[in-house]
Amino acid sequence: MTVESPAEVAAEKVAQPSRGEGPLRIALGRLLRKKIAVAALLFIGVFYFCGIFAPVVAPKSYTAQDLDQVTQGPSLSHPLGTDRLGRDVLSRVIWASRTTVVVTAATLLTGGLVLAVGLGLLAGYAGGKVDTAIMRLGDVFFALPGLPMLIMINATLGDRVRSIGLLTKLEDWLKIDGFPDYVLIFGALSLFAWVGGARVIRSQVLALRETEYMTAALAMGASTPRILFHHLLPNVSNLIIVSLSASLGSIAGTEIALTWFGVGVQPPTPSFGAMLFEGGSIRSLQAEPMLLLVPAAVVAALIFAFNLLGDALTDILTPHGR
Amino acid sequence: MQGFFPYLVRRLLWAPVILLAVSFIAFTITRLGPGDPVSVAMGQFRDQEVLERVRAEKGLDKPLIEQYGIYLKNLAHGDLGESYVYKNTDIGELIFPKMWVSAQLGLVALIIVFSVGIPLGTFAALKQGERADPLSIGSFLFLQSVPVLIMVPLMQYVFVLKLHWLPTGGWDGIFDKRIIMPALAMSMGGIAGVARITRAMTLNVLGEDYVRTARAKGLREFTVLRRHVARNALLPLVTIIGISLVSLLEGAFFAETLLGIPGIGRFSFDSVHNRDYDAMMALTLIIATGFILANIVVDIAYTLIDPRIRYDSRKSG
Numbered sequence: 001m002t003v004e005s006p007a008e009v010a011a012e013k014v015a016q017p018s019r020g021e022g023p024l025r026i027a028l029g030r031l032l033r034k035k036i037a038v039a040a041l042l043f044i045g046v047f048y049f050c051g052i053f054a055p056v057v058a059p060k061s062y063t064a065q066d067l068d069q070v071t072q073g074p075s076l077s078h079p080l081g082t083d084r085l086g087r088d089v090l091s092r093v094i095w096a097s098r099t100t101v102v103v104t105a106a107t108l109l110t111g112g113l114v115l116a117v118g119l120g121l122l123a124g125y126a127g128g129k130v131d132t133a134i135m136r137l138g139d140v141f142f143a144l145p146g147l148p149m150l151i152m153i154n155a156t157l158g159d160r161v162r163s164i165g166l167l168t169k170l171e172d173w174l175k176i177d178g179f180p181d182y183v184l185i186f187g188a189l190s191l192f193a194w195v196g197g198a199r200v201i202r203s204q205v206l207a208l209r210e211t212e213y214m215t216a217a218l219a220m221g222a223s224t225p226r227i228l229f230h231h232l233l234p235n236v237s238n239l240i241i242v243s244l245s246a247s248l249g250s251i252a253g254t255e256i257a258l259t260w261f262g263v264g265v266q267p268p269t270p271s272f273g274a275m276l277f278e279g280g281s282i283r284s285l286q287a288e289p290m291l292l293l294v295p296a297a298v299v300a301a302l303i304f305a306f307n308l309l310g311d312a313l314t315d316i317l318t319p320h321g322r
Numbered sequence: 323m324q325g326f327f328p329y330l331v332r333r334l335l336w337a338p339v340i341l342l343a344v345s346f347i348a349f350t351i352t353r354l355g356p357g358d359p360v361s362v363a364m365g366q367f368r369d370q371e372v373l374e375r376v377r378a379e380k381g382l383d384k385p386l387i388e389q390y391g392i393y394l395k396n397l398a399h400g401d402l403g404e405s406y407v408y409k410n411t412d413i414g415e416l417i418f419p420k421m422w423v424s425a426q427l428g429l430v431a432l433i434i435v436f437s438v439g440i441p442l443g444t445f446a447a448l449k450q451g452e453r454a455d456p457l458s459i460g461s462f463l464f465l466q467s468v469p470v471l472i473m474v475p476l477m478q479y480v481f482v483l484k485l486h487w488l489p490t491g492g493w494d495g496i497f498d499k500r501i502i503m504p505a506l507a508m509s510m511g512g513i514a515g516v517a518r519i520t521r522a523m524t525l526n527v528l529g530e531d532y533v534r535t536a537r538a539k540g541l542r543e544f545t546v547l548r549r550h551v552a553r554n555a556l557l558p559l560v561t562i563i564g565i566s567l568v569s570l571l572e573g574a575f576f577a578e579t580l581l582g583i584p585g586i587g588r589f590s591f592d593s594v595h596n597r598d599y600d601a602m603m604a605l606t607l608i609i610a611t612g613f614i615l616a617n618i619v620v621d622i623a624y625t626l627i628d629p630r631i632r633y634d635s636r637k638s639g
Binding site: 036139140143144145146147148149151152153155156157160249253256257260261262263276277279280281282285286289292296299300303304306307308311 | 336340343344348351352354460463464466467468469471472474475476478479482483490491568571572575576580590591594595597599602605606609610613614617
């Protein structure tokens, strides 16, 4: 973290009320002053843009085959070459990023936000038996080896989830191929993703409960939702951001790992896991290393960007985080 | 050490509860999967009558809870069940040699992680503020970002296909050169993690008064580092041995599969693909047991090393 002169810090404090800026905006300003964090943010932004708008951005469909041009190197019509089935690698990378985008966003929303924040707030605020129940459940999940359990869940429940009628209907309606796969993966990931965040939020809420402004709020007869969402949530938002950003890289990596193992997203829905599996065999490496290097570079860069961003945010948002 | 033994007892009593929960969840999940193991093992062309008979023989026609009870009873007798793929072979017989292979590989990787990570982190801490500092932090973070399933093929490409230094894969004990690739690939992320923590902790300790005192009384820099800095800075590393073991294990899934090493990682991959549910069940239980025990051992080790840590029952959580 760059050391700020006391004058700067003081100036910021004085300027704060007059500009009407919240602490989050100040944090954002600090983030934007870090060049590496900005670069990471830019990369993540481009990646998510490509993922969300894959149907528009990708030059070709992820299933379109050009059997005259199998395992070709880069050319004008295929900037990153083609794979063994004559599919455009660039398009497949873009469509695969859509899988990563959907899974990370959905896991973050369900496991990271709804479950972690909800259960963390509830445990800290309600206390007593509710607290014990939630935290013991968390202990069980925390004691489980994540990846082996996820592989087991996905391997055995995969076909069952894929045959749920509602999900296949949603798949057609949303026009997202492989929607049941996504639900399976982010559902399983969410089961494990909430524990860390919920613990941190709970302990913060426990500390906040003893503060004077909480006593004041209670004395004035504030309703429970008001206390939860107006008084407590804003004060744990920093922690939420830190724990979310720290988990992004591992969420993305776990989806890729599961698909690599053959229990995640099923073909033909593209995923980096499947591309890395196909490109990583020794035969494929010998004949066409590009098929490994292209997805490998994108995946490594993405996880690196997530980690850099998470690191920067931890620096900025945790007061004694060194 | 007051409060430590009650804490230890609570932890040890808690472990079987978690394991029971794990076994129940895993058991239910495997039985919820489409098609029971027998129909999977017999394939498409099966005789309905034979199917029913084998199912009855294996007790698969009983209610789920009863099946679970039988499973637990067998488990208590050390019987992990029978593999449906390798016919008439106890899973125990299959798994234990594979666990030995994985344990050797994991141990070598763990040694690499700490013996490379600690000096690297200390070095980075001493260079803090110099040009090498952001570079080293950056490269640690980057190394942590490359998954094993990418690291292994990259190493194969360089060391096998381009430089012809190493064979493609395989396994022949820890003194064979074929261990180099999996051990290195699995330890990269851990090295970076250990180096980052070592750096942060060393920086904290370097600012302490007693380090200044040690320097002021004329001790050699190496002695200061070893006796005053390292001793205090390396303590938190004990806690991450558990986490390192887990990430090493996760890496083993990919390294063993890619390099054809006959360990439990490879066996998990095969079991998943063959839908050998009892084998998966056994693997999950074994891995969970190891994981939980490792965490307990680490917690105990931590208390023994640092007497300042108290496990007050009211503050834990």
